[in-house]
Amino acid sequence: MQKHPEKPRERKFQAAYYVEYEGQRVQVCQKCFLQCFDESASFVKTVLKKKLFYPDSDFFDKRGSGGGKNKLTDEKIQLVKDHINSFPKYESHYTRRDTSVEYLHADVSLSQMYNLFCNKFKHDAISISAYSSIFKTMNIKFKKPKLDTCSSCEKLRAKIGIAKQEGDSILLGDLENELLAHQNKADLAYESKRNDKTSASADPTVKVYTFDLQQCLPTPFLRNSISFYKRQLWTYSLTVHDCTTGIPHCFMWHEALSARGVNQIASCLFSHINNLSEVNHAIFYSDSCMGQNKNSFVCAMFILAMEINSTLETIDHKFLEPGHTHMECDVDHSVIERKKKRTEAQIHHPHDWYNFVRSARSRNAFNVIEMNLEDFFDFRLLLKTKLMWRSTNQDGEKFVWKDIRWLRFKKANFAKILYKTTLDEDAPFKTLNLLKRGVNSIVKADLPLLTDDAKISSKKKKDLLDLLPFVNPCFHPFYKSLLTDNSSDIHPDLVEDELEVE
Structure with missing residues (x-):
């Protein structure tokens, strides 16, 4: 079979990548460049295209400059806060002297509250993620149900994980002994x-x-x-x-x-x-x-x-x-x-x-x-x-x-x-x-x-x-x-x- 003649290469530009090291520009490969600046190849490719097609333009990122047509107004945010505050809230019987947090009853969930909001204000309904975000800004929590987990064990395990990462063998040994003693008391x-x-x-x-x-x-x-x-x-x-x-x-x-x-x-x-x-x-x-x-x-x-x-x-x-x-x-x-x-x-x-x-x-x-x-x-x-x-x-x-x-x-x-x-x-x-x-x-x-x-x-x-x-x-x-x-x-x-x- 007759081979097709090779297509001529159409590349008009070649990209070279440089980083500054000790005051001098040093040429590196694309992979090294991307890792140094923690960027993706597609991002660099987009920048290069804009430079090539608009060499005289001062281009910049215009994201968010339009004002955001879906941004919640202050009135709607206040409406959500008023709805959350309409649910009965309680102080803790034991910890009220140590915290100002108020609690909702465990029988109420965030999804139930959101559904009630949508039913009450149909024309002002928002997404559940927006409702949740506003809820998190308020000093309110749900009543935490009693679980079969031990906070002391969880805290000690977290400290043990940190000690392992830091390589602190002395602290690690002390924490593991403390956890073992606690679990032995439980047993x-x-x-x-x-x-x-x-x-x-x-x-x-x-x-x-x-x-x-x-x-x-x-x-x-x-x-x-x-x-x-x-x-x-x-x-x-x-x-x-x-x-x-x-x-x-x-x-x-x-x-x-x-x-x-x-x-x-x-x-x-x-x-x-x-x-x-x-x-x-x-x-x-x-x-x-x-x-x-x-x-x-x-x-x-x-x-x-x-x-x-x-x-x-x-x-x-x-x-x-x-x-x-x-x-x-x-x-x-x-x-x-x-x-x-x-x-x-x-x-x-x-x-x-x-x-x-x-x-x-x-x-x-x-x-x-x-x-x-x-x-x-x-x-x-x-x-x-x-x-x-x-x-x-x-x-x-x-x-x-x-x-x-x-x-x-x-x-x-x-x-x-x-x-x-x-x-x-x-x-x-x-x-x-x-x-x-x-x-x-x-x-x-x-x-x-x-x-x-x-x-x-x-x-x-x-x-x-x-x-x-x-x-x-x-x-x-x-x-x-x-x-x-x-x-x-x-x-x-x-x-x-x-x-x-x-």
Whole structure:
């Protein structure tokens, strides 16, 4: 075959690439040039074309000089901010002194808020990305749900990653040892619970319980769009899970009856212990939240409960490692939450929640105990009048709450707390003496009722009254009779991490 004659090359220009090195121009290849200036080949090609075709022109990048026809106006940005601010916001119950951040309820999502905005302002609808960008500029967050992740582990892993990158072997070793020690404490706590459950299954006089608060239940529980913009009444539930029978005991009340503080938690546990019979040894597991479980009020309650119950000889209260606090009562809460998402039941009053929880599961059904005003006691006053809290133990050592992992109360040691800073069975107990001069015993008559008046904010009551058209008329008097004050709205569930504060 005859070969075609070679086509003449049509290239009229040749590009050469230079960089300045020590004050002199040095010619380099295209690849080196692009890497030096972190540019793409297409960008350089475009610049060269413009130079060739418009040699006398001062060309420049004109992007953005047109003003942006899709740019949001200040009025529209303000409209979005006003819409976001129309949703009820709450302060954290525990961290309000340390941060000005306000929180939206976890049941509300950004996509739901955007859809509500589009439905309300159809002619002013914007993209969800623009709505999200404006939201991020505001000092507002969504209530963070409790996850099965440990913030301490995540922080240590992040520090370990940085130490590896920097090649700091000494710091790396220290961080890895700290992470291992933390995880070993978590494993020891879970192992302790497993061993106690095994002992309880073989001995009917031993009982093991886990307890925790469920997240607040909004009342009335409505599905219409208006309810997203309104504050609702909280219904509370403390679950005490019997690890032997598998039965959860839910102590329930609402915020117009009483708050959700230390005295209320202690009162629920007190009620449960009073109903125990033929039990010599009760073991309780909880997280280390000092605003709920790990405090002197609960200790005073255990001391009194020990004196009143005729069969109890020992009560142990053990605390799981912060960040590793998954318990059987958390499984109970997830059952309720899953059914709550699927339910079409009408929840117009706190008693509707009580019945809802009762029917949440057929096997090992929830035992709901409805708390009344006469069921809440003032353990702070009991501690003040009948006991004496001391900051040092019998050996003169300082008692530090955040280090405590095990509390023991024995009937034979009245008003004394045996404690450990570990869940190791072989570690010795130390003793904190709460005995007050002249007090040899405590009886239930020494326990005063809690007299704090439960009130809701005036803004919350206004929102509840706005929801009455969607509520069964028989419950209207209940909402209209709620007492109010000028307090701010605080969401008890807003716990950033499992708090351990003095």
